Amino acid sequence: MGRNDFSEPFLLINFKTYLEATGKRAVELSRRIEQVGESFNVRVGVAPQFCDIASVASHVQIPVFAQHVDPIVPGAHTGQIIAESVRAAGGSGTLINHSERPLLLVDIEKSVECARAAGLSTVVCAATISAAAAVALTGPDMVAIEPPELIGSGRAVSKERPEVVSDSVRKIRSVNPDVKILCGAGITTGEDVYAALKLGAQGVLVASGVVKAQKPEDVLLDFCKGIRKYHL
Amino acid sequence: MGRNDFSEPFLLINFKTYLEATGKRAVELSRRIEQVGESFNVRVGVAPQFCDIASVASHVQIPVFAQHVDPIVPGAHTGQIIAESVRAAGGSGTLINHSERPLLLVDIEKSVECARAAGLSTVVCAATISAAAAVALTGPDMVAIEPPELIGSGRAVSKERPEVVSDSVRKIRSVNPDVKILCGAGITTGEDVYAALKLGAQGVLVASGVVKAQKPEDVLLDFCKGIRKYHL
Amino acid sequence: MGRNDFSEPFLLINFKTYLEATGKRAVELSRRIEQVGESFNVRVGVAPQFCDIASVASHVQIPVFAQHVDPIVPGAHTGQIIAESVRAAGGSGTLINHSERPLLLVDIEKSVECARAAGLSTVVCAATISAAAAVALTGPDMVAIEPPELIGSGRAVSKERPEVVSDSVRKIRSVNPDVKILCGAGITTGEDVYAALKLGAQGVLVASGVVKAQKPEDVLLDFCKGIRKYHL
Amino acid sequence: MGRNDFSEPFLLINFKTYLEATGKRAVELSRRIEQVGESFNVRVGVAPQFCDIASVASHVQIPVFAQHVDPIVPGAHTGQIIAESVRAAGGSGTLINHSERPLLLVDIEKSVECARAAGLSTVVCAATISAAAAVALTGPDMVAIEPPELIGSGRAVSKERPEVVSDSVRKIRSVNPDVKILCGAGITTGEDVYAALKLGAQGVLVASGVVKAQKPEDVLLDFCKGIRKYHL
Numbered sequence: 001m002g003r004n005d006f007s008e009p010f011l012l013i014n015f016k017t018y019l020e021a022t023g024k025r026a027v028e029l030s031r032r033i034e035q036v037g038e039s040f041n042v043r044v045g046v047a048p049q050f051c052d053i054a055s056v057a058s059h060v061q062i063p064v065f066a067q068h069v070d071p072i073v074p075g076a077h078t079g080q081i082i083a084e085s086v087r088a089a090g091g092s093g094t095l096i097n098h099s100e101r102p103l104l105l106v107d108i109e110k111s112v113e114c115a116r117a118a119g120l121s122t123v124v125c126a127a128t129i130s131a132a133a134a135v136a137l138t139g140p141d142m143v144a145i146e147p148p149e150l151i152g153s154g155r156a157v158s159k160e161r162p163e164v165v166s167d168s169v170r171k172i173r174s175v176n177p178d179v180k181i182l183c184g185a186g187i188t189t190g191e192d193v194y195a196a197l198k199l200g201a202q203g204v205l206v207a208s209g210v211v212k213a214q215k216p217e218d219v220l221l222d223f224c225k226g227i228r229k230y231h232l
Numbered sequence: 233m234g235r236n237d238f239s240e241p242f243l244l245i246n247f248k249t250y251l252e253a254t255g256k257r258a259v260e261l262s263r264r265i266e267q268v269g270e271s272f273n274v275r276v277g278v279a280p281q282f283c284d285i286a287s288v289a290s291h292v293q294i295p296v297f298a299q300h301v302d303p304i305v306p307g308a309h310t311g312q313i314i315a316e317s318v319r320a321a322g323g324s325g326t327l328i329n330h331s332e333r334p335l336l337l338v339d340i341e342k343s344v345e346c347a348r349a350a351g352l353s354t355v356v357c358a359a360t361i362s363a364a365a366a367v368a369l370t371g372p373d374m375v376a377i378e379p380p381e382l383i384g385s386g387r388a389v390s391k392e393r394p395e396v397v398s399d400s401v402r403k404i405r406s407v408n409p410d411v412k413i414l415c416g417a418g419i420t421t422g423e424d425v426y427a428a429l430k431l432g433a434q435g436v437l438v439a440s441g442v443v444k445a446q447k448p449e450d451v452l453l454d455f456c457k458g459i460r461k462y463h464l
Numbered sequence: 465m466g467r468n469d470f471s472e473p474f475l476l477i478n479f480k481t482y483l484e485a486t487g488k489r490a491v492e493l494s495r496r497i498e499q500v501g502e503s504f505n506v507r508v509g510v511a512p513q514f515c516d517i518a519s520v521a522s523h524v525q526i527p528v529f530a531q532h533v534d535p536i537v538p539g540a541h542t543g544q545i546i547a548e549s550v551r552a553a554g555g556s557g558t559l560i561n562h563s564e565r566p567l568l569l570v571d572i573e574k575s576v577e578c579a580r581a582a583g584l585s586t587v588v589c590a591a592t593i594s595a596a597a598a599v600a601l602t603g604p605d606m607v608a609i610e611p612p613e614l615i616g617s618g619r620a621v622s623k624e625r626p627e628v629v630s631d632s633v634r635k636i637r638s639v640n641p642d643v644k645i646l647c648g649a650g651i652t653t654g655e656d657v658y659a660a661l662k663l664g665a666q667g668v669l670v671a672s673g674v675v676k677a678q679k680p681e682d683v684l685l686d687f688c689k690g691i692r693k694y695h696l
Numbered sequence: 697m698g699r700n701d702f703s704e705p706f707l708l709i710n711f712k713t714y715l716e717a718t719g720k721r722a723v724e725l726s727r728r729i730e731q732v733g734e735s736f737n738v739r740v741g742v743a744p745q746f747c748d749i750a751s752v753a754s755h756v757q758i759p760v761f762a763q764h765v766d767p768i769v770p771g772a773h774t775g776q777i778i779a780e781s782v783r784a785a786g787g788s789g790t791l792i793n794h795s796e797r798p799l800l801l802v803d804i805e806k807s808v809e810c811a812r813a814a815g816l817s818t819v820v821c822a823a824t825i826s827a828a829a830a831v832a833l834t835g836p837d838m839v840a841i842e843p844p845e846l847i848g849s850g851r852a853v854s855k856e857r858p859e860v861v862s863d864s865v866r867k868i869r870s871v872n873p874d875v876k877i878l879c880g881a882g883i884t885t886g887e888d889v890y891a892a893l894k895l896g897a898q899g900v901l902v903a904s905g906v907v908k909a910q911k912p913e914d915v916l917l918d919f920c921k922g923i924r925k926y927h928l
Contacts, residue, residue, distance in 0.1 A: 014310060016307070016308055016309055016310050017304070017306050017307060017308075017309040017310075017312055017313075017314045017317065018306060018307065018308075019306040019316060022306065022314070022316055022317050022320055023316075023317065023320025023321065024320070049313075049314070049317045050282035050283050050313065050317075051282050051283070051285050051286060051298075051313075051317045051318055051320070051321040051323075052286070052317065052320075052321070053283050054283060054284070054286050054287050055286050055321075066283075066311075067310045067311040068310065068311025072249070074249050074250060074251040074254065075248070075249060075250065076248050076249075076250075076332065076383070076384055076439070076440065077248055077249040077332050077333075078246060078248050078249075078299045078300065078327065078330040078331075078332035078333050078439075079298075079299040079300025079313075079327065079330060079332065079333035080249055080332075080333065081249075081281075081282065081283075081311075082249045082254070082281070084251060084254055084255075085249065085254050085255065085281045085282075085283045085284065086283055088254055088255025088256070088283070088284075089255065089283035089284070089287075091283075095310065095311065097801065098310040098311060099310075099802070100308065100309055100310035100311065100312075101309075101310050101311030101312065102800045102801070102802055103800065103801065104798045104799065104800055104801070105793065105798070105799065105800070105801040105804060105822075105827055105830060105831070106795070106798055106823050106824070106827060108801060109824060109826060109827060126801075127802050128802070128805060130805060130833045130834055130835075131801055131802060131805060133830075133833050133871070134801060134829075134830035134831070134833050134834070135801070135830070137826045137829050137830050137833075137867075137871075138826055138830070139826075151308070152308055171833075174871075175829070175833075175870075175871060207308070207310075208308065329569065331570070334568045334569070334570055335568065335569065336566045336567065336568055336569070337561065337566070337567065337568070337569040337572060337590075337595055337598060337599070338563070338566055338591050338592070338595060340569060341592060341594060341595060358569075359570050360570070360573060362573060362601045362602055362603075363569055363570060363573060365598075365601050365639070366569060366597075366598035366599070366601050366602070367569070367598070369594045369597050369598050369601075369635075369639075370594055370598070371594075403601075406639075407597070407601075407638075407639060478774060480771070480772050480773055480774050481768070481770050481771060481772075481773040481774075481776055481777075481778045481781065482770060482771065482772075483770040483780060486770065486778070486780055486781050486784055487780075487781065487784025487785065488784070513777075513778070513781045514746035514747050514777065514781075515746050515747070515749050515750060515762075515777075515781045515782055515784070515785035515787075516750070516781065516784075516785070517747050518747060518748070518750050518751050519750050519785075530747075530775075531774045531775040532774065532775025536713070538713050538714060538715040538718065539712070539713060539714065540712050540713075540714075540796065540847070540848055540903070540904065541712055541713040541796050541797075542710060542712050542713075542763045542764065542791065542794040542795075542796035542797050542903075543762075543763040543764025543777075543791065543794060543796065543797030544713055544796075544797065545713075545745075545746065545747075545775075546713045546718070546745070548715060548718055548719075549713065549718050549719065549745045549746075549747045549748065550747055552718055552719025552720070552747070552748075553719065553747035553748070553751075555747075559774065559775065562774040562775060563774075564772065564773050564774035564775065564776075565773075565774050565775030565776065615772070616772055671772070671774075672772065
């Protein structure tokens with residue numbers, strides 16, 4: 001997933017702890033997401049809850065991400081998430097430092113290391129431009145810039161605050177030329193995705209815009225059209 | 233699981249994040265635990281990692297517990313554990329406030345409520361005698377008293393510090409006559425289990441004593457003998 | 465400060481981190497609070513910010529409380545609050561587990577111990593009825609029941625939710641007959657204080673109702689009238 | 697405090713929560729530190745506990761730092777530290793993100809902003825090389841690199857792991873040419889200080905090496921000799 005993978009933008013759908021995406025509904029939603037991705041030849045991934053990773057991973061071929069891993073190695077820990085467990089369940093990556101699960105700076109670096117050691121791809125989230133550059137220094141596979149105030153707002157970061165995306169891209173690139181950059185928060189339409197790609201992002205991280213939609217596949221289909229438009 | 237269930241002590245095995253109990257090994261270990269429990273007609277349960285709950289629950293009939301649930305209802309949370317997700321994966325209960333995953337006092341009560349609302353049994357852990365009574369006030373199904381300094385020590389709380397168990401039992405009973413009381417920390421032999429039951433516990437919570445044993449089924453078998461001795 | 469100190473209800477004013485009660489204004493406000501207390505022969509105390517404890521304590525004779533102490537003994541800790549430091553600055557007590565500075569259950573007990581060892585009185589706060597009883601088990605000098613949803617609301621817990629106060633009093637008394645009980649949240653008038661005392665509280669914990677008032681001494685004066693009415 | 701202030705290395709003494717540096721002893725120690733600094737014309741500063749800031753600041757002319765500030769503005773917070781309060785007490789700066797008081801990445805940036813808005817200088821600590829660069833991106837006045845495993849060890853980072861200091865200096869400079877760089881952990885002799893300056897640091901952050909010394913002024917005197925040697 002190098003910097004120049006403009007041929008394959010990445011749509012990552014965070015299922016959060018929405019009931020609409022819990023248990024069997026996580027599997028069903030993942031299937032539909034996979035189908036739209038296949039139809040449009042767009043790379044998609046899902047981030048279901050921990051308890052759903054195994055069942056989702058056994059039903060789809062697309063990348064399945066955890067929403068978090070703890071900065072720990074296997075051992076005497078209770079109620080925490082080791083990357084090895086995510087991997088064993090069929091997960092292929094993980095979000096780290098989502099604004100709804102923020103980490104100590106010192107733990108971001110450790111979580112990236114633990115995830116990588118277990119063979120997981122890493123998407124480290126950041127709430128601000130300088131935080132985006134800061135997390136890029138920890139060497140993840142992807143950085144996701146998400147201004148918290150726009151998360152779930154329906155107002156897309158790529159249209160409401162385009163300078164946040166473009167400045168993040170510039171600042172991230174100055175410290176890490178290779179990391180893939182996603183943007184998120186408020187993305188609900190193909191135009192929002194198109195705008196994100198135009199600003200230099202290589203993909204989007206989206207949650208409620210898809211999961212809470214009446215017809216998630218219609219939203220995804222629109223996203224794929226945004227990607228197509230960008231490649232024309 | 234009323235107070236007088238002395239006919240059926242409960243052995244709850246916490247898998248923690250041990251590699252020996254991750255992924256397929258969680259399923260395999262759970263099967264062996266189930267078999268010993270059946271042979272001795274002793275009630276056993278397992279608490280695997282979140283990612284393993286679904287696969288364990290689909291392979292055994294014994295109760296499967298989560299190691300933690302967050303004090304939240306479904307919605308826009310990332311990387312957290314809703315009780316509904318544990319339930320949907322086949323879980324029937326959860327640990328809360330384990331000393332390796334301690335909670336704010338205010339969140340213990342909320343977690344118990346969230347777990348109950350989702351149909352999960354609750355085992356709330358406490359590190360001290362007065363904490364044990366305090367958590368008993370939140371109305372869980374079970375309280376587990378575990379002095380952290382003995383966890384993983386191989387020195388059983390029921391033999392090293394019997395007064396902690398008996399005082400906890402007395403203090404818990406003074407505020408909650410119905411809650412089932414487990415004790416844990418350092419339990420490795422049938423004699424430790426026997427001592428715990430003699431002191432008024434209705435079961436034990438055990439982790440490394442079983443999971444890290446060379447032959448976990450032999451340890452469990454010894455535990456079951458301790459229970460039998462108690463009922464003679 | 466025994467249970468039956470109805471002859472001397474306690475008014476404790478939490479300065480929070482309000483600018484109106486920071487630095488010199490903390491000293492000035494404390495002086496005015498002391499004067500009203502003296503005029504009415506009502507026992508009052510203040511809880512300024514850490515940086516202001518020394519200067520406040522050197523200017524007034526009334527009890528000066530910290531707003532929090534950490535559950536640690538002196539040593540290699542940075543940026544934390546040891547009870548010894550509060551004491552050395554002239555503090556005579558501390559709040560613990562305020563809903564704006566909640567603690568792990570295990571740390572509440574430790575903080576009470578650390579505070580007592582350093583010679584500080586302890587007021588442990590609780591957000592719910594069962595939490596109030598739970599913290600009473602840790603043996604503090606006072607318990608303060610404060611439903612967080614009413615804090616700063618101007619709607620007094622003693623009038624909006626009198627059953628919370630009376631049920632807390634009953635439940636606390638069942639586990640600890642000696643602890644002094646304060647109630648707080650939304651208290652702004654003498655009638656609110658009167659209602660609190662009628663419900664079985666031995667004092668009130670108040671913040672914005674006094675600190676953010678245009679004339680704090682007028683509010684306090686009204687509080688003192690509420691106390692007088694109660695003693696008629 | 698620009699990059700090239702090699703003419704004035706900065707010695708910052710963190711008092712932690714050592715009893716040896718609590719209350720009156722904080723004032724006394726600060727005086728002695730000030731005297732040695734004056735004798736050698738070396739710039740020194742102290743970071744006492746919050747409760748001691750006011751009394752220390754009223755007795756010495758050297759910079760007095762807080763050990764932490766919270767990422768909040770004044771208002772309804774209890775038991776937290778606003779920068780305004782530190783400033784009002786006479787503080788002129790603050791540590792942020794010490795490894796004994798680590799912050800969420802998102803809060804480091806906010807704390808720096810809050811401190812600056814209140815007129816405080818900022819020393820943001822980092823435990824690793826990439827964390828040092830990451831915090832430099834938040835624009836503090838100084839970055840302090842301190843490998844936690846050497847803190848309090850008596851083995852100086854500048855001699856045990858010189859590459860950590862030099863690599864940090866290089867990486868910090870690549871993202872922020874102006875920030876002043878301190879190093880810390882295990883510093884106990886003038887040679888340690890000399891080594892730190894040779895590696896590109898503009899000062900040291902030290903705690904137990906001075907505070908727990910039998911004669912703190914002798915240690916400081918040795919430090920000052922190390923600085924002199926560097927300037928020969």
